[in-house]
Structure formats: C-alpha cells, structure tokens
Amino acid sequence: MNVSTIMNPNPVTLSVTETFGAALALMRDRRVRVLPVVDLQGVYQGTFDFHDVWKTLLPKAVLLGMDSLTDLSFVSDAKDILTEKLAEASTRSVGEFLDVPIEPIHPETPVKEAMLLFYQHDGDIPVVDRKTKRLVGIVSPWEIIDSLR
Amino acid sequence: MNHSAAQAIFGLNPAWIATTVFIAVYALVISEKINRAILALLGAGLMILCGVLTQEAAIRGVDFNTIGLLLGMMVIVAITGKSGVFQYVAIWSAKKVNAQPVGVMIMLSLVTAVFSALLDNVTTVLLIVPVTLLITEELKVKPYPYLLAEILCSNIGGTATLIGDPPNIMIGSAVGIPFNDFVIHLTPVVLVILAATVVVFYFVWGKELTTTEQARRRVMSFQESEAIKDPRLLKQSLAVLGSVIAGFVLAHSLHIEPATIAMFGAAMLLLLDNYHRTAEEQAHNVHHSFAEAEWVTLIFFLGLFILVHGLESAGVIQWMAQQLLNATGGDFKITAIAILWGSAILSAFIDNIPFVATMIPMIKSMAPTFGGEQALMPLWWALSLGACLGGNGTLIGASANLVVAGIAERAGQPIRFVQFLKSSFLLMLMSIAISHVYIWLRYL
Numbered sequence: 101m102n103v104s105t106i107m108n109p110n111p112v113t114l115s116v117t118e119t120f121g122a123a124l125a126l127m128r129d130r131r132v133r134v135l136p137v138v139d140l141q142g143v144y145q146g147t148f149d150f151h152d153v154w155k156t157l158l159p160k161a162v163l164l165g166m167d168s169l170t171d172l173s174f175v176s177d178a179k180d181i182l183t184e185k186l187a188e189a190s191t192r193s194v195g196e197f198l199d200v201p202i203e204p205i206h207p208e209t210p211v212k213e214a215m216l217l218f219y220q221h222d223g224d225i226p227v228v229d230r231k232t233k234r235l236v237g238i239v240s241p242w243e244i245i246d247s248l249r
Numbered sequence: 250m251n252h253s254a255a256q257a258i259f260g261l262n263p264a265w266i267a268t269t270v271f272i273a274v275y276a277l278v279i280s281e282k283i284n285r286a287i288l289a290l291l292g293a294g295l296m297i298l299c300g301v302l303t304q305e306a307a308i309r310g311v312d313f314n315t316i317g318l319l320l321g322m323m324v325i326v327a328i329t330g331k332s333g334v335f336q337y338v339a340i341w342s343a344k345k346v347n348a349q350p351v352g353v354m355i356m357l358s359l360v361t362a363v364f365s366a367l368l369d370n371v372t373t374v375l376l377i378v379p380v381t382l383l384i385t386e387e388l389k390v391k392p393y394p395y396l397l398a399e400i401l402c403s404n405i406g407g408t409a410t411l412i413g414d415p416p417n418i419m420i421g422s423a424v425g426i427p428f429n430d431f432v433i434h435l436t437p438v439v440l441v442i443l444a445a446t447v448v449v450f451y452f453v454w455g456k457e458l459t460t461t462e463q464a465r466r467r468v469m470s471f472q473e474s475e476a477i478k479d480p481r482l483l484k485q486s487l488a489v490l491g492s493v494i495a496g497f498v499l500a501h502s503l504h505i506e507p508a509t510i511a512m513f514g515a516a517m518l519l520l521l522d523n524y525h526r527t528a529e530e531q532a533h534n535v536h537h538s539f540a541e542a543e544w545v546t547l548i549f550f551l552g553l554f555i556l557v558h559g560l561e562s563a564g565v566i567q568w569m570a571q572q573l574l575n576a577t578g579g580d581f582k583i584t585a586i587a588i589l590w591g592s593a594i595l596s597a598f599i600d601n602i603p604f605v606a607t608m609i610p611m612i613k614s615m616a617p618t619f620g621g622e623q624a625l626m627p628l629w630w631a632l633s634l635g636a637c638l639g640g641n642g643t644l645i646g647a648s649a650n651l652v653v654a655g656i657a658e659r660a661g662q663p664i665r666f667v668q669f670l671k672s673s674f675l676l677m678l679m680s681i682a683i684s685h686v687y688i689w690l691r692y693l
Contacts, residue, residue, distance in 0.1 A: 160660045161382035167541075168330060169379035174340060174475035175387075178467050 103214055104207035106247045107227045107237035113138050114194055116145050120156070121190030123148045134202075134224040136235050137194055144228045144235045146198030151223075156189045156197070157182055204228035207236060211247070214239055257300040267301045267563040271556055279599055286545045289552025296559035310558025314422040314508040315415075316550055319369070320542055321511025322412060325493065326372045327541030328518050329486035333478040335364070335376040340473035343384050348468035350390045350458035355447055357381055358398040362406030362443050366436075367494065370407045370414060370649040371543070374399060378656050388464045392662050394454035396653050397669065401446055401641050401676055403649045408637035409439040411497065411507065415546075416605040416636040420629050422508075423609045424622075427501035434630050438687040442638070442680045449676060482522060489518040546648075550602070557606045570611040574618060581619055582693045585631045588612070589688060592635025593681045597642020597674065605636050627692035634684040641677040644669045 114123050114135040123135060127148075134149045155163060162169055204226040205214060217225055218241050227237040257263040274292035278285045296302050302310070329335075342360050346352025357377065364373040377399055385392040407414035411421040411431040421431060477483055493514035497507055519538060523531045560566050577583040588608070595604055612632065616622045640647030644654055644666045654664045 159383050159386050161379045161386060164379060164382075164656060164659055166375065166379045166656070168335065168376045169383065171478075174336070174472045175383075176467060176470035176472075180463075181467070 101211050101247070102207065103205055103209045103211060103227055103239055104237075106211060106243045107207070107239045108243060109237045111136055111226075111235070111238035113235060114148055115140070116193065116195040116198075118194050119190060120152075120192050120194055120197065123194050124153065124190070132224070134226075134238070136226040136238060137198060138235050142234045144204055144226055144233055145195070147202050147223070147226060148194050148197060149223055152194075152197040157185050202226065204235075205239070206230045211244060215244060218244070255297075255300045255303045255306065258298075261299075263301045263563040264565050264568075266299045267296065267559040268565055270295045270299070270301075271560050271565075274556060275599075275603060278603065284545065285600070286548040286552070289549045289556065291552075293552040293555035293559075296555055301559045301563055302555065306562060307555045307558065310561070311551055311554040312419065312422050314506050315418050315554075316547055317506075317508025318412065318418050318422070318511045319415070319550070320547060321493075321508065321513075321515040322369060323372070323542040323547075324515035324538055325486070325490060325511070325518055326368050327538050328482070328522055329490060330372075330376060330541075331479060332483035332486050333476045334483050334486065336380050336476040337473045338364075339377055339380040339384075340471050340476060344469055344471065344473065348384075348388065348460075348465040350388055350460050351451060351455040353384060353388070353468075354395050354398055354450060354454065354458065357384075357395060358402040358447055358450065359443075361399045362402040362409075365403040365406035365649075366409040366413045366439075367490075368412075369543075370403045370647065371652050373406075374403050374649045374653050375656075378653055382656075382660050382662070384468055387467045388460040390458050390460055392657070392660075393664065394450065394458065396657055396662070396664060397672060398446075398450050398454075400647075400650050400653050401673060402443065404637060404640045404647050405439060405443050405446060405680065407649075408442075408634060409436045412511075414637045415550075415602050417633050418507075419602070419605050419609060420633055422506075423613070424625075424629055426626075426629065428497035428507065429501065431633075434626075435633060438634070438684055441687070442683050445679060445683060446676055449679070453672075485521040486518060489514050489521070492517075553603055553606050557603075557610065560607070561610045566607070566610040567614050569607075570614040573611065574615060579618060581624075581627075582689075584615070584619075585627050585688060585693060586685060588628055589631040589635045589684060590681060592632055593639035593642070593677065596636045596639030597646045597677060601636040601640055601647065605632065608632055608636075627688060630692070631684075631688055634688070635681065638677060638680045638684065641680065642670075642674050644673070646673075646677075 112126065112130045112132055112135060114126060114137045116137055116139055127133065127135060134147050136147055137145045139145055162172055202223065202225065205217070207227055207229070214225060224238050224240040226235055227239060228234065229236050257266055270292050274288050277283055277288050293307065297304055297307050338360055339357060342356040343353045346356050361373055361377050364377065378396065381395050381399060382392055385395055411417050411428045417431060420426065493510055496510035500507055500510055519535060523534055526534060574584070577587050592604065612625060612628050616625055619625060640650065644650050644664065657664050
C-alpha cells in the first residue's frame with residue numbers, strides 16, 4: 101500500500117496568480133483547510149492554509165518564535181486593525197504567502213511515511229510526481245483512516 | 250622573549266608559534282566564516298599540541314571566575330525570564346508615558362540600559378526587542394529609532410557595572426576590582442553618556458515619531474499584569490537576583506569572588522524552581538535552564554583564555570606592551586588616552602572580548618613602569634570605557650548589535666550596516682569624548 105492507492109487524485113487547487121481573498125473564499129466554499137498552489141503548467145508551488153492567514157493577521161513580533169514573547173494574553177483585541185490587515189492582504193497574490201512550502205510526498209511514498217508526517221504536523225499533504233513536479237493528488241488523514249476500515 | 254615550560258615542536262621559537270596561531274584565529278574570527286567557539290578551541294588545542302603550553306599551564310590560564318560569573322548569571326536570567334517580568338516592565342514603562350511614541354522610545358532605552366547594567370547585554374536585547382516590535386507595530390511607528398536606541402543604550406548601560414558587559418567581567422576578575430569600584434568609577438560617566446544619548450535621540454528622531462489617538466489607546470489597554478506567567482517564580486527570581494546583586498556589593502568585604510555568588514545564586518534559583526517537581530520534570534527543567542546559557546560564548550572564552558595565556562607565556566604580550574609604551578613615550582596620560590580611543594575604534598570593528606583578553610596582560614605588565622598595580626587603575630577604566638562603548642561604533646561592534654539586527658531582519662525591518670554606522674559611529678565618538686573628559690578630569 102502506498103500513497104497512490106489512497107490519495108484524492110482530483111484536489112481543489114489554486115493558481116499562484118489568485119488573490120489571498122479568492123483563496124479564502126475557495127477554502128470556505130469547498131470546506132477545505134489546505135489548498136495546493138500550482139503554476140500554469142500544474143507544477144506544485146506550495147500550499148495555502150490557515151497558517152498563512154494567521155501569519156498575516158498576528159503581530160510580526162510574536163511570529164519570531166522567541167522565548168521572550170510567546171503569548172499575547174496581555175494585548176487587547178482591536179477589530180478595526182485586524183479587519184484592515186485582512187482587507188489589505190485580500191488583494192495580494194497567494195504567491196507572496198508561499199514562503200515555507202510543505203514538503204510534498206510522492207505517489208510511491210509508503211502510507212506509514214504519510215502517517216508520520218500527519219503525526220508531526222496537521223494539514224493535508226500534497227502528492228507530487230517525482231519527475232515532472234506536477235501535482236497529482238492530495239492526502240488527508242481521513243483517506244488513511246478510511247482505507248484501513 | 251621567555252620560553253614556556255613546555256617544549257615547542259621542531260625546536261621552533263614558541264613566540265612565533267603562539268603569534269601565528271593567535272593571528273590566524275583572530276583573522277578567522279573577524280572573517281566570521283567559522284563559528285568563533287570552534288576557532289578558539291582549535292587555537293587553544295594548537296597552543297598545547299605545538300608545545301607552547303602544557304595542558305596544566307593551559308588550564309591555569311583559564312579565568313574560571315569570569316566563566317563562572319557568566320554561566321551563573323546566564324542561568325539566573327534564563328529562569329527569571331520565564332516569569333515574564335521583563336515584558337511586564339517594558340509594557341509598564343510604555344504606559345507610564347501614556348504610550349506617546351517619543352516617551353516610549355526614551356523609556357524603553359532607559360529600561361534597556363538598566364537591565365544591561367545588571368544582566369548581559371545580549372540577554373537584555375533578546376528580552377526587550379520583541380516587546381518593542383510589538384509596541385511599535387501597535388503604534389504604527391517605524392521601529393528603527395527604537396531598535397537603534399536600544400542597541401546603543403544596551404552597550405552604554407552594560408559599561409556601568411562589573412557584571413554589565415563581558416570586558417568588565419574580564420577586567421574585574423583579572424585585576425580583582427570589586428563590584429562597588431565599577432559603580433563608583435564608571436556609573437557616573439555612564440549616566441552622563443546615557444543622558445546625552447537620550448537627548449540626541451529626542452531631538453533627532455523625536456519629531457518623526459507620531460501616532461494616532463486610537464493606536465495609543467491600544468497600547469494603553471495592554472494588561473501588563475497578564476504578562477506575568479508565573480507569580481511564584483517571579484518572587485523567587487527577584488529575591489535571588491536581588492540577593493546576588495547585594496552579594497556583589499558585599500563581595501569584596503566578605504572576600505568572596507563574584508563567580509561564587511553568581512553560581513550559588515543560580516543553584517539556589519534552580520532549587521527553588523525544581524524542588525516541588527517530579528524527578529522527570531526536574532530533569533527536563535534543569536536541562537532547559539542550562540541549555541539557555543550561551544555555550545558558544547562560554548566555550549569561546551575558554552579557548553580564548555588559553556590562546557592569550559599561550560601568547561603571554563611565550564613573552565609576546567610583554568613585547569607588545571613594550572611597543573605600546575615606546576609609542577606613548579612611557580607617558581601615563583598619553584597611554585591612558587591612547588588605550589581609551591584605541592580600544593574604542595578597534596572595538597567598533599572587532600570583537601571586544603578577544604581584544605580585552607589581549608589587553609589585560611599587556612596593561613598588567615606596565616605596572617613596574619607606572620609605579621605599581623594601584624597606579625594602573627585609570628588605565629583599566631580607560632580600557633573598559635573604550636572597549637564597551639566602542640561596540641556602539643558599527644553594527645558588528647558588539648554581539649547585542651548583531652542580535653538586534655538579526656531579530657529586526659526576521660521581523661521584516663532590516664537594519665543596514667551603513668544606515669546604522671551614520672548615527673552610531675558619531676554617537677560612539679560622543680560617548681568616548683565624554684569619557685576622555687571624565688578620565689582627564691578625574692584621574693590624570
């Protein structure tokens with residue numbers, strides 16, 4: 101059993117030229133949390149997910165991952181600022197948000213490797229052809245669980 | 250030149266071997282191609298393997314008082330930092346000036362200076378800069394003037410005490426200068442330099458810093474008490490930190506070395522932070538507290554002490570001191586001023602730790618020329634002021650500068666070398682000019 105036998109071969113995808121706002125709308129409409137992003141040739145470029153959304157909305161200082169600022173329990177929520185940030189981000193292309201792409205897996209990758217990746221971080225994992233680098237599918241935890249029943 | 254007790258390989262002159270190894274390590278440290286701790290260890294190893302020093306002599310060259318003091322303070326600060334007290338003070342200080350951007354800049358600069366006087370500069374900026382970035386983002390003001398002020402005030406504040414900056418720890422330990430003497434002789438001039446620097450920031454950057462009423466209210470609504478993550482740990486940490494500082498003040502009269510006080514304080518705080526935990530939790534927690542120490546710096550010190558001891562035992566340091574005395578004509582006043590300005594300019598471009606490590610035995614060897622060890626005191630103050638304040642000259646002048654630049658870059662607010670140099674070098678020269686007047690009037 102490898103990834104090719106369980107993956108969803110027709111994932112919802114996003115073009116690098118789409119906007120942040122369009123990406124969010126697509127995630128809401130299709131009820132997905134991770135969108136693989138491809139170029140015009142279908143070559144995998146990265147993923148767009150809620151991590152990118154939070155990164156845009158949160159103060160930069162807290163994203164530095166420093167021990168001296170690990171929580172925001174002392175700040176106040178300012179809806180106006182967050183609304184403004186979201187509106188500003190909505191017109192930018194998703195290509196600008198793909199700084200840390202999730203390392204994709206391949207159709208021949210063992211399912212156990214996919215399980216290990218799910219254990220290490222949450223979120224669907226894109227499946228990419230090793231030679232052409234084209235996106236060929238996506239795997240979610242449910243595809244593994246369903247294949248075991 | 251003297252020969253060490255060890256036998257140099259191939260019958261070579263140990264002075265040449267020691268000089269070659271030292272210059273090679275120094276050049277590679279400056280190039281920043283290889284981590285400085287690796288280089289110092291390699292250099293120290295070569296000093297022994299090439300027969301300049303025996304292993305016993307190398308160990309005798311290590312100033313464990315400096316290393317113990319640094320390690321002890323690093324552990325204390327690592328544990329104290331977990332309580333959230335530093336964020337509390339930063340937010341409290343910003344609110345004290347009604348979150349007015351200029352006031353926030355001045356308050357955060359002063360907080361940085363005070364923390365730096367009592368803690369390591371790098372630790373201080375690691376604690377203050379993330380909160381600063383958060384506040385400036387909320388105020389929608391450029392963080393650059395704030396970060397620049399914090400870098401400069403960190404190095405200025407660190408100059409004020411024995412424990413504020415590694416050069417002072419090294420000088421204090423090597424010469425046996427107590428904590429109180431640093432406060433008596435350096436704190437007054439540091440306060441003048443700090444005030445002058447803050448005034449310059451007020452007039453040069455103050456007018457540019459404006460914000461909206463709404464943004465100001467956002468910062469004013471911060472609940473600093475929420476930043477305190479562990480009130481119990483906070484009380485314990487402040488009690489230990491306070492006792493350690495009191496210990497430094499009393500150390501000389503009690504005949505206790507600063508390293509003993511810092512290490513005992515660290516052990517006490519580790520005990521208070523762990524006695525109520527399970528064995529497994531203790532193992533994890535103690536490991537984390539020790540891992541927070543800057544081992545690269547400590548190992549760098551270790552290797553460096555051996556390298557400098559190699560130079561010393563091969564007679565190179567005495568030769569260098571003689572050259573400096575020849576250049577200044579053996580005149581005490583010229584020597585003091587030359588050490589002040591020379592240290593400042595060199596420390597702006599090279600790491601002040603190896604520089605001070607080299608200068609200490611050089612100055613010590615001048616004692617017979619200038620009438621004994623007590624007569625050398627103004628030279629130690631000149632070295633401290635030059636080496637510590639010189640670090641403000643460029644972005645690469647001190648570790649704290651590079652740490653802030655690194656954080657700023659990751660936060661999307663890069664600090665450019667030339668942009669920094671234009672302001673910092675002039676302010677560094679101003680601080681050295683003030684120090685020059687101070688040394689001249691008080692000691693020469």
